[in-house]
Amino acid sequence: MYLILLPILFPILAGLCLLVYRKEPERKLLTAFTGICLVITGALVVSALTLARQSLTLFYLTRTLPICFRIDEISVLFSLLTVIVFICAGLFAFVYMKHEQKEKRYYGFYLMVFGVLNALCFAGNLITFYLFFELLTLSSLPLVLHTGTKEAIMAGLKYLFYSLCGAYASLFGIYFLYHNCDTLTFTAGGVLQVSPASPEGRFLLLIAFVMILGFGVKAGMFPMHAWLPTAHPAAPAPASAALSAVIVKAGVLALIRVIYYIFGADFLRGSWVQTAWLTLALVTVFMGSMLAYREPVLKKRLAYSTVSQLSYILFGLAVMHPDAFTGGLLHVLAHGFIKGSLFLIAGAIIYTTGKTKVHELRGIGKEMPLTMWCYTIVSLGLIGIPPTGGFVSKWYLAIGGLAGDIGIFRYIGPIVLLISALLTAGYLLPLTIQGFFPGADYDYNTLQKREPARLMTIPILFMTILSVIVGLFPNIITDYLTEFVSTLL
Amino acid sequence: MGPNLWINYGEAVAAILFCIGFTNLLLQTNLIKKIIGLNIMDSAIYLFLAEKGYIAGRTAPIVTDGITSVEAYINPIPSGLVLTGIVVSVSVSALMLSLTIRLYIRYHSLDLDEIAAQLKKEGR
């Protein structure tokens, strides 16, 4: 019965004892220890997902607010994504961190973030979720602050204040929810019995919008997205891979939990909150791609693309139609793998060549052919070319958008998705073209093969293959998703 | 305005003295004057309290020749309380005066605002 607690406590304790350990152990021992811990946690998560089915109440924070954990379909999806991305980014970090100092602190907090994310996926009610949402911000902050330079601290402060303000906006909402509905445990189809028309309901609609904005900060929605482009380049590459592939998805998980498991979809269907959410999502999609298009620094460009791709998912959630919902969840998986490998590739490029600007990377395809091949496949996936995962999720999103009863957004939505797909091609493919066909004046004799270390290419290759598999055999995931989506909508 | 303001003239004077003492304590800049204001305020409160116990036409509560009927004496409780109060105000003014001496030795001025200005200048 306590099996559900193991994947949460084990990484946090491992991280803590790493942090408290007095002197800096030499690299080989440290990387071995962290690798073993990551693998054990992955095994624990998988075993918890398969075996532990019933919910566990740890203790009662106040009279009616327990800290309890429960595994349902959504947590399976998100924890699988977390395990895969964290293990790959962890392996990648073993090589990448040679250039950084204070690795012990990095690995300690890295393991703690892994534990907190598992707890977030397994959270059973809103208070436990908020507890670990707050701890996630605080434990992921040192990852952003890792380099300790002036702008890293500025980026960290900005990330902290944006997340704290978002967290308090959602806490503001939790107070009212705690007052109105008798229990805050996540039940499919919503816990709220108030009808949206009553004055009480109108007020709760405003509360729902405040919570969407609060959790939207973490998911990089339009007005509060400014921390993402500054936090990603400041963090080391494996940390920003974890940050954008999984930690930002915590905001998406929060929105799913709040909208579909507390308020209930039919409470918000057709209300002004839904239209406002749709507009914000679409504006972010378009604006993210436009900004990424003009961005010279590679990691910042990828950060902007995270902003826009996440709003694809939010659009899927906002439409409140089964197909769009499945498309959104699929895009969570696909985007996780694609963006994870993109950031690892960017990290590999910085590690080997030390260049961060896109226009400096002429002829990179010749120097690092394997990595750049993965880059090409993965960016095709993100654009949405058929064989890869991106295409399937965008396909479901478009159908759901068309079928959903959301007024004129049925047409604007798919159009904006299409334009943004083109823009994605616009900001991802030039690197491939420039890399493989450097043009006439490129002197081939100064070229030397600089393929990154074996331990770096394996995670990138693994994630690329995964994103392609998600594209080739989607129906394993889609039938799994569709049979429980009907209970939510 | 209630009926017996002129009957309670003692308490009215006590209230006026209280406000004079209160203003002195707040507004005077010289520390010695502040302490005098403090003492005036305390005496005013004790006058106010003692006026409560006074009953016209009755003598002090000392049982001289064995009469213990209630009509002979005034109410003893307020004078007991004021007795305690007077010693409190003495000890507080002794404390404040010792503080004034130490401040004067250190800053050579009795004016609280001037001392604060010197402190700020020295502090930065």
Added chain:
Amino acid sequence: MDFVCNFPFFSILISLFSGTICSVLPEKAAKAVNRIVIAAVGVMSGILLLYLLGTGESFVYWMGHFPAPWGNEIRAGILEAGMALFFCIIMYLSMAGGAHKLFDEVEESKHNLYYILINLLLSSLLALVYTNDMFTAYVFVEINTISACGLIMIRQVGRTIEAAVRYMIMSLLGSGLFLFGLCIMYDLTGHLLMSNIKESVALLIQSGEYQIPLIVSVALMCIGLCIKSALFPFHAWLPDAYGYSTVSSAAILSSLVSKGYIFLLIKIIYRVIGFEIFNNTRIIDVLFVFGLLGMIFGSLSAIKENDIRRMIAYSSVAQIGYIYMGFGMGTQAGMVASVFHILSHAATKSLLFIAAIGLTEVSGGSRKFIDLTGAGYRNKWAGVAFTAGSLSMVGVPLFSGFISKLLFAQAAVQVEGKMLAALIVLGISTVLNAIYFMKTVIRIYATTGDTSYPCITFKDMKVHAIVLLFFIVLNIILGVSSQPIVNMIEQGLAMFA
């Protein structure tokens, strides 16, 4: 009337008597007596608490041969015993935490005077908690004020003397107003005992005479106690008093002394005037508005502050604003939230003060933020403690700050008119708190590279580290297992009237 009922009287008497004894003892013995007395009073209050939880109702203890309205009496209930126990724990830990700094702050020969002040402060706090008579409360408020002023000025630096003068002036204004209100109340009801006053006040309300003097007397008493417990508009003396005094006195002053007066105000609300009558006077809204203003302006001036101890002092102005906001809500839940916040603020504030001293020790004694950068690495224990304290103040779950904010929010949501204002200001002040506490935490963990200052390891400040550990554990206990404590507070308040 079994033996346990004597414990409140014994604890007050022991602390009073130990004050007298310390005047003749040498310095080492005085310190031992002080520690033994605080521990003994703590144990007694603990046993009394268990006994009261068993019987479930409060008892009255005659001070002398004569029944209540003639002689004095003290009354002990669950809330009083719990408060006394908590005060002893905090005082013991603060004294132990600040002991190592005492030598370079206080003159050699004046140490036993310092311990006398601590003992008499403890006795006045206990008397304030237990007393059932208004004039006894006034006398022990005076002892509390004078010994607190002594604690401020024992360091004898120019700044502390000026802070002591300002503190005394404001407190004497406060006690003057309090005594004036008390005299008017005595004049109207003829009693000084709290329960008798309550009956006659109830009679007065029904008969409808003397309405204006009654409200004016309650208002004067409330303003007097607000001035003494540094509510927002009257908080000018607080930053200097807490910022520059010695370590343990700053911790004791900020967490215990102002709480004694607030507890007396709770007694006045419950026992002297009655909870419902107090609710429909307009004083509730005035307290509510001042509480809200205190929360915002306290945090704002804390952000501007450049000295770490003055910043913590300003943050306690904000926390006192929280407590008065709880009073201002006028519901039972609001009162429970305020009492819980008294406990959680006392635990967090003294932890922050003692950790701040640990940090300043390592950065060459200066309290400016520039010199504190990287202090978290040099003094690991103080760094971890300060982070835990600021996380609790910011309201991160698993710490006591989160529970008190949750209780305040639950109480606010039930009050129709004041709900939005309370919640919005709660959010704003939490974010302001987050800004200046997180700024400091990131500041002490920023790496500057210059290692000119010494590093302190566990060996050379063993007691200080253990005290910090106890405070963190106390904070987490309050945060995690808050439910039994909240039940105890509700039970205490129920039998309090």
Added chain:
Amino acid sequence: MTVFQIILMGLLIICAVSVSFSKNLLNSVLIYMSFSLVMSLLWICLESPDLAITEAAVGAGITSVLFFVTLKKIHAINIAEKSEEQKASQCPAPEKGGQDE
């Protein structure tokens, strides 16, 4: 009896007001002394002799003595300071003389 009380109270108010407007500190302390003497007279009119004795002994006696000692101490510090300044102003003069030769 009430006429006598009214006179005493009038005296009290005059003393209180004149204390706050008097320039010289010594005058204000003297006026305060008379204030507390009048106060002890008032206690007698209010039929509470205990208070009269205590106010006379403690209020008029001890507090005024403490006020006078404080003023004397402040005055003493002033004189000590002036004498130091004179000493300081005299001794640099001979040094200048030294440099001239």
Added chain:
Amino acid sequence: MSKRKPAEEYHKTFAFHFFSWLQGEKDPYLGNVEMKPQEEYVIDPEMQLRHEKEHDAILDKVYDMAHNRELRLFHRLYQATSILFCLFLMALLLVTISHLPATGAAVKPVNNEVAARYIESGLEETGAVNIVAGMILDYRAFDTLGESHVLFVATITVLIMLRLDKNKKGEPNPLTRDMNPNDRIYEPKNDAILQLVASFLVPIIIIFGIYIILNGHLGPGGGFSGGAVIGAGLILYLNAFGFSKTERFFTEKTYKWICFFSLSFYCLAKSYSFYTGANHLHSIIPKGTPGAILSSGLILPLNIAVGLVVACTMYAFYAMFRKGGF
């Protein structure tokens, strides 16, 4: 489309700021966060000196009360508001007093059964002829216990402030070295008139003080007033004959031990009577025949104890203020 604006004019437009904020380049709160590495900040002494001078100049200008306009305005505003607050307070108090029950009236809430019992059974319950003394030392004894401890705390604080101690190595405490220890330089040596008057007056004052203490429970007076009278006598003696004479019989040790014994006696006696009262035990202290000196149970010894404490305290206050020692 639109005419290309020159760069610096474009920088001032709103669109530029909006897009740079949108870009996450320039943040309204934190300023622009571009990626340039931080160059080393080198401090040259001459520039630092200039900073110091400027700093002091600014400080002087800011803090001199006379010419600084805002400070003066603030000061006047503060005075005006506090005067208004005091006038409002006075009006409020006068209105409340007008509603209070008439002074001197026999039937009002204050004269209830509490006062009646003190007067009627005060004599035989406490044995004290002076009902007020009986009340403060027997009925409401806890207040007076607190009261003497207020005096004790005040003495402690005055000792902290003014006592000049030599620490172990002999040199005075650095903080208080500017307080010259001996004040005798400024007072006239053994002024003949004062000594003559003192030698005549001091015994009378002390006998009068002892009389007040001993008759505390019979007539008006009591521990506090008697002690203050004796204290005043001692101060007169000190003034006349100087510290050398008083040190013969009154040093710091005697002060410490007198205070200790009388306060602890007071505490123990009162706690005995509280304990026996609370647990309804019979206290063995005899009441004695009313009117005799040795009557009214504990009140006489308590009065003596309080008298001693108050006398020593008043003398200690004067000695501390005068010389910072005994």
